[in-house]
Amino acid sequence: MSRRITAINCLVLIAVLVPVVAASQATQPTQPAPSAERSRTQGLKETDRFVKSGAAISDKVGAAKTQASTTLDAYNALVTQPSKDMKGDYKRLMKARDSMNSKVADARTQLDEMQKMGDTYFSGRAESVKAIQDASLQGRAKQRLLDNQKAFADVVSGLHAAGQALEPFRKQLDDQITYLGSDLSPSGTASLKPNAEKLNKQGQEAFAKIDEAVKKADQYFQGLKATDS
Numbered sequence: 001m002s003r004r005i006t007a008i009n010c011l012v013l014i015a016v017l018v019p020v021v022a023a024s025q026a027t028q029p030t031q032p033a034p035s036a037e038r039s040r041t042q043g044l045k046e047t048d049r050f051v052k053s054g055a056a057i058s059d060k061v062g063a064a065k066t067q068a069s070t071t072l073d074a075y076n077a078l079v080t081q082p083s084k085d086m087k088g089d090y091k092r093l094m095k096a097r098d099s100m101n102s103k104v105a106d107a108r109t110q111l112d113e114m115q116k117m118g119d120t121y122f123s124g125r126a127e128s129v130k131a132i133q134d135a136s137l138q139g140r141a142k143q144r145l146l147d148n149q150k151a152f153a154d155v156v157s158g159l160h161a162a163g164q165a166l167e168p169f170r171k172q173l174d175d176q177i178t179y180l181g182s183d184l185s186p187s188g189t190a191s192l193k194p195n196a197e198k199l200n201k202q203g204q205e206a207f208a209k210i211d212e213a214v215k216k217a218d219q220y221f222q223g224l225k226a227t228d229s
Contacts, residue, residue: 043128044226050121051221054155057110058217061159064103065210068166071096072203075173078180079189079196086184097177104166111159118152148224155217162206162213169202 074096078089125145132138176192176199183191 043125046121046124047224047226050117051225053117054114054217054221057107057114058159058214058221060103060107060110061163061210061217062214064100064107064163065166065207065214067096067100067103068169068203069207071100071173072200075176075199076196079176079192082186083189086186086189090180090184093177093180097173101170104163104170108163111156111163114156114159118149118156122149122152151220155213155220158213158216162210165206165209169199169206172199172202 071093074089074093077083078086078093083089122145129138129141129145132141172195176195179192180188
């Protein structure tokens with residue numbers, strides 16, 4: 001009889017403990033398994049995305065500059081030389097200006113995203129560096145990471161500064177287009193010739209700064225790109 005009671009007590013104890021143990025195991029946080037693939041492939045993929053995205057943004061800045069130059073040409077065709085079709089040239093100038101403003105706005109939006117893109121890339125790269133066990137080699141990798149981050153910051157700053165240099169030109173151009181809209185005549189365009197000289201100088205200076213910034217950006221991203229056959 002006592003054996004039967006003991007067996008029953010054991011069964012009761014098991015019935016009580018099993019749910020408790022199961023619940024305890026369920027509340028234990030699961031640790032993610034370390035991924036050996038991160039250092040072998042993930043870093044390469046992230047670098048490729050970073051380089052492609054950076055080059056695409058640089059191209060958009062270059063496209064905005066090209067359109068600004070085209071708009072200046074349209075302005076000069078109407079103001080700095082006799083026009084045989086003033087209304088047609090004015091319409092072409094307005095169309096070129098609208099296209100320029102659209103491309104500039106697009107490039108500015110992309111530039112705002114460039115820093116976020118860099119933060120993501122460098123964060124992933126820092127994780128890969130942590131996996132290097134050799135202290136000397138890890139230190140060298142960290143230094144290269146810092147150097148690349150500093151160079152990237154210079155690229156972003158240069159592109160922003162170049163874009164800002166274009167703003168005085170765009171504002172002056174807008175004012176002169178408005179001026180022409182109220183006085184589109186041979187004497188009206190002739191009265192703008194002193195302003196045209198200043199506008200062309202502003203434009204050329206801004207274009208040169210953009211070209212320099214884009215070239216620097218292109219060199220930076222190409223320097224991160226792995227060579228392939």
